[in-house]
Amino acid sequence: MKKIYHLANCTTCQTIIRENGIDRKGFVMQNIREEKITPSQLDEMKKLSGSYESLFSRRALKYKELGLKDKTLGEKDYRDLILQEDTFLKRPVIINGKEIFIGSEKKNLEALKGSLG
Numbered sequence: 001m002k003k004i005y006h007l008a009n010c011t012t013c014q015t016i017i018r019e020n021g022i023d024r025k026g027f028v029m030q031n032i033r034e035e036k037i038t039p040s041q042l043d044e045m046k047k048l049s050g051s052y053e054s055l056f057s058r059r060a061l062k063y064k065e066l067g068l069k070d071k072t073l074g075e076k077d078y079r080d081l082i083l084q085e086d087t088f089l090k091r092p093v094i095i096n097g098k099e100i101f102i103g104s105e106k107k108n109l110e111a112l113k114g115s116l117g
Contacts, residue, residue: 002027005037005045005093012104013092020109020116022094032086042082045093048100052078055102057090 004022006013008031017023030037046052056078062085063069073081082088090103094112101112 001095001097003030003095004028005030005032005041005089006091007031007033007086009033010091016092016104016109016112020112022116025116027094027096032089032091036086037083037089039083042079045095045100046079048095048098049102051075052082055082055090055093057088057103060085060087062087 002025004017004027006017006029008014017029023029042052042055045055049055052075053073057063058069068081078088092101092104094101096112096115099115101108101115
């Protein structure tokens with residue numbers, strides 16, 4: 001499977017897609033604001049990444065608004081929060097076969113470039 005989960009209005013997502021030519025390499029694009037992530041899609045991401053926590057963004061405004069930084073969250077909490085609010089998904093999430101690339105950290109983007117060849 002070649003898929004990218006992103007937000008269409010996220011400039012970081014769009015820059016990563018453009019700079020890596022992802023839109024021209026046969027990836028299915030899913031704008032998570034228009035087409036919500038399903039539980040099975042999230043479970044597949046977790047299977048590839050190892051945890052729901054690795055998919056969770058602590059940069060989301062609601063993270064502070066809801067006082068989540070002061071709570072102890074478990075895997076079920078991360079899963080439920082991502083399914084409830086798309087901004088809790090660390091973006092973009094790029095699946096290239098059996099590899100997953102989460103977010104915009106430099107080391108992640110370098111690994112993505114290597115995977116895309």
